[in-house]
Amino acid sequence: MAKRPAAPRAQDKLIFLLSLVPYLIDRERVTVDEAARHFGLSPRQIREAVELLTVSGVPGDTRQYLAGDLFDIDWGSFEEDDEIVLTHRVALDDSPRFSAREASALIAGLQSLQRLPEFVDSDVIGGVMAKLARGASSAPGQLAVTESYSAHAVGIIRSALAAGHSVAFDYVDASGATEARLVDPLRLESQDQDWYLYGWCHLREATRRFRLDRMTVLRETDAEVVFREADVVVPTALFEPSDSDRNVTVLVRRSVLPLIDDYVVAVDSAPGGSAAREDSDAEVTATLRLAHHHGLKRLVAAHPGLITVLGPADARDAVADWAAAGLAQYRKTSGS
Template identity: 50%
Template structure:
């Protein structure tokens, strides 16, 4: 049986009760008492007090719109609490409709990922954001991650303590069949990566999920190498990497952060008056270099080696030729 509340506890109870009632359109006295571990009588007294509380208006006198209000018939006849008017809380800063819509879209994306099992909590948070916005948020539907099925399979393999197998398109454009002990899933922007012990290479490797096909869970137990130490960085340099010198605006340097650029030198200001710099990158292959240049069109310039310049120029010319053929 809950005991009497001290004065500080009564105040804390009242301060917590109003947001709780705001989050529940209709709730019984018994439910509130069970939630806060107090007696139903304490709840009825608190609700009665709230209903005659408020914030005085400009005249420093309490008018009808300055007080909390409830549906008294529901409260007195059916022991149900329904707030019909709030004060004070409505004056606090709120998310705009656009801000709430952006947050809700992000939560929709997170709820689609398999590791977020408590989708009820996410749904509850989205409902609170909707109610607390200054205006009804725009109805948005975030596109489900295309990697959701792969993430679910890998999570199942980790729980079963077994290997996964798949066909992988490596940086040189070659398909290889791999057996991997999954160790960790990581994301960079919109891309997901599987990190694990590769039995083909006998080492820890990183795999992009969008290059994986025919993914399956095997009955092979994960090896003792499962406890191998993962490198701190997602991308580690290799002795077989291609080293490329590039030039780009200094302001664009953060765009290459994932490639661990080594600053070589500053150059003169460009025609637009901005500073340019040269950096050295390590890439797995020329295929990866073409993907990098395509992702930063007009921003990066390949300086050397000459073979890299020639390959990128030929690739760009080939692409342009397709457009000319369509004209």
């Protein structure tokens, strides 16, 4: 014979009643049996608590409990379908609420956050979005934020890391050529909005770093990894120099230097003496070490108006041509 739940103590009953209202608000419609399972009580105890709730409230200006001063439920659903639906919430409806526009902005931000690899499949964020939608003064607009390829790729790589399998993908290298790679995944890391895979590349027979958004046809293989993170030295810096790298001279604001520190080889004195050297907004000449012009373009684009390429000439031309091509696209769109 099943053991009947024990009657709650007075203190436990108070805690339960204080928890019941937000529980019902969050779910909008819930059966008595579901609530009983959630709180570990009998259906009879839940019904008694709901009936007590309907004679509870906050007195109005007359200091008397009128109809609008009490919690209320959909009695038809409660008595006929054994469902609890709050139809009037005392005092809570008078609390400040987000407007539909404010709730939409917050939901859009949470959707963007949910698409980041580290938050993929986050039930917590989904729950917060649902609460924002329900708690707004009116229904927020319908929003959709597309999922990035990196978020999809992280799921595959994490699965391979957990299973000890290699991953295979086509990768666009520094020269713009596409090569097929077989890699033993070692570590996933993020830098700003970019995600990187550190792994043992079977093609190069060395540890390499790969940007996830430059991978295509990524898949987890059935092959067991040859190397794990404990077996090799994984680079700690985002940018690892090699013999094929090139030095580029730029004019950059001093305040930007910490943001590009991985690429800085040397910094010359700022023009204007010691006062300029102490000014975080002063411009300095710096030498950067980069693998290719593609990385230089991204660096300049990430800090618009703050980095000017001085040389060599082919690096300066590459950035100028890239900027001109982008401007031409805007003019083409505007003209059409």
